[in-house]
Amino acid sequence: QVPDALAKEGPVSPSYDWFQTDSLVTIVIYTKQKDVNLDSVIVDHQYDSFRAETIIKDYSYLIHIELSHAIQEDFSVRVVANVGKIEIVLKKKENTSWECLGHPLENHNSLIPKKDTGLYYRKCQLISKEDATHDTKLFCLMLPPSTHLQVPIGQHVYLKLTIAGTEIVKPYTPVSASLLSEFKEPVIPNNKYIYFLIKIYPAGLFTPELDHLQIGDFVSVSNPEGNFKISQFQELEDLFLLAAGTGFTPMVKILNYALTNISSLRKVKLMFFNKTEDDIIWRSQLEKLAFKDKRFDVEFVLSKPTSEWNGKRGHISLDLLSEFLKRSSDKSKVLICICGPMPFTEQGMRMLHDLNFSKDEIHGFTA
Ligand code: FAD
Ligand code: NAD
Structure with a gap:
């Protein structure tokens, strides 16, 4: 029945x-x-x-x-x-x-x-691992030939490893291989490769084990999850991205997709919060993209800068947001995506409501 x-x-x-x-x-x-x-x-x-x-x-x-x-x-x-x-x-x-x-x-x-439905896993092979910053690495995993899986934009998967006899599972958000098309791999049929930017926490449970994997070793990867919908881009004119630390990961595919596929788009602005300059993931790619595509701008905000830092400082605040979130016209269709540590995302979402953005204009990655 x-x-x-x-x-x-x-x-x-x-x-x-x-x-x-x-x-x-x-x-x-x-x-x-x-x-x-x-x-x-x-x-x-x-x-x-x-x-x-x-x-x-x-x-x-x-x-x-x-x-x-x-x-x-x-x-x-x-x-x-x-x-x-x-x-x-x-x-x-x-x-x-x-x-x-x-x-x-x-x-x-x-x-x-x-x-x-429970999460379903398949074993993927580690193909490569490169430094993106002093503590964050770009991992490339290959799906088995007997799997068809494409992770939708804005969604994450779970990685699973057996650590000291116990299965440990953590969520990660796939990214594109790069932000710039000239660095991108040639188009690979069937999307067999999945890329991740993952910060290694020396005292963490999962990431040190992931970092110890050798090329050729296997990690289990789940089906995708998440509630971001590509329909949120329809007729979009202004896209604002607020990312802190590895909260940058969902923004990578969002940026690539929006700049390539959304013809109504006028402006894309990323405000990227980090502790220090060394922590900024893909800084030079972001700067090159901003130079190449006039619709895109990036602003870095540091919470623990050195005295030489000339850019913006501090944590997320109403002042920073109200200055940053300028619509390209009074009635332009806006989407604001926000992702980072829980307190960052929660404070940011409260501030966006206080600045009179509606629920439909805000997507918080809070999973
Ligand atoms: P944990 O063991 O969780 O520890 C993390 C840090 O907290 C370490 O510094 C540890 O020393 C400290 N810590 C742990 N316990 C305590 C305690 N009791 N008191 C004080 N400090 C403590 N991360 C990415 O790098 N890339 C991604 O793409 C990504 N995507 C995500 C997507 C989603 C939907 C979510 C929810 C999270 C995502 N994360 C991502 C975060 C990721 O899931 C893990 O939380 C992260 O990798 C930490 O895992 P860990 O087991 O190594 O560290
Ligand atoms: P981090 O400790 O390096 O901090 C980066 C910046 O976040 C800081 O410079 C600061 O501006 C801000 N920040 C940190 N703590 C804050 C607080 N308590 N209040 C206000 N602002 C704060 O960050 P990290 O180690 O790269 O951690 C990234 C976080 O993003 C992790 O917690 C991870 O779980 C989360 N994440 C979530 C998703 C998702 O989809 N939900 C995806 C990727 C990452």
């Missing part, structure tokens, strides 16, 4: 079908939604389980089966957005005819509120 709340508020349940040729098996998911894209589906083939999780609003539709025959490691995923159809094309190991797709596993063919 369908629970009342689901019947009233939840989306119509997707359905699926499959067909085959001599060499291929295609699973088709009819989402019955229009706004699906390659971020909407996460596919994993691990051990004996084939799993395709389709995200529809706050729900998750799961295909979960033990396939009846062996398939090759890699597969392709296509989306026909205008009809809301997702196709997963599997390559058979042997060219025999399959009588059935396989046996259903837990929650197969069901639509469940996302909050009730």
Whole structure:
């Protein structure tokens, strides 16, 4: 029986079908939604389980089966957005005819509120690790060939390591490989690489272990989570980003996406709060981007500067914000994103309300 709340508020349940040729098996998911894209589906083939999780609003539709025959490691995923159809094309190991797709596993063919689904992990390999500052590193992880996963802008994943016999899990926000297109890797099919900027805390529980991994070692990576929505960019004219320390991480993809895809955008301003100059992540890339793209400006604010620092000083304050948050016109459509240590984000959000920005104009990363 369908629970009342689901019947009233939840989306119509997707359905699926499959067909085959001599060499291929295609699973088709009819989402019955229009706004699906390659971020909407996460596919994993691990051990004996084939799993395709389709995200529809706050729900998750799961295909979960033990396939009846062996398939090759890699597969392709296509989306026909205008009809809301997702196709997963599997390559058979042997060219025999399959009588059935396989046996259903837990929650197969069901639509469940996302909050009730557990996190699913796959093991990713550490490909590279470079210094971004004295204590923050850019990690590159590679997804297994049997996974299709793209982390949506503004969302995070959980990394999991077993430390002294106990599984430890912490959230991290993927970034782009760089802020400047000339430094970017050539376009890699299937987005197999995920980049993270992670600060190593010498007395921390998780990050020293992560730092001790060797190239080639594995870390488990979860499905994405988070409530930032790309629709918040619609018709956007002014984008203000308030970041403190590693709270810069969600701003990286937001910046790249907004400057590349939002044609209505007039101005993007980042106010970046750090303790010292040495703590500023990707300072020279930010300065180059500001030089290259006239719509973008960056301002650094230091809470523990040396006496030589000529820029702004102190913590987040009403004075700093009211001077910084100038709309390009009276009625311009504005979005303010804020992320950093909890007290920073909470104080900042209170100040933004005091400055009469509405709830819809503020996105706080408070997860
Ligand atoms: P912890 O063990 O949590 O310790 C952190 C610091 O606090 C250390 O300096 C430690 O010495 C100190 N400390 C610990 N316990 C105490 C105590 N009782 N009293 C005083 N001090 C103490 N971080 C990133 O670097 N990059 C990201 O992209 C990123 N994304 C995030 C996304 C989300 C949604 C959230 C919520 C957090 C994100 N973080 C990110 C932070 C990350 O999840 C971890 O909190 C961080 O890496 C610290 O982990 P740790 O286990 O190494 O340190
Ligand atoms: P940090 O200690 O280096 O501080 C950076 C700046 O934050 C300081 O210069 C100061 O301006 C401000 N700040 C710090 N504590 C403050 C306080 N109590 N009140 C007001 N302002 C304060 O920062 P860090 O070590 O890089 O930590 C970054 C934080 O961002 C972590 O707590 C991390 O969990 C969080 N984070 C959250 C997300 C998310 O999506 N929710 C993503 C990335 C990082």
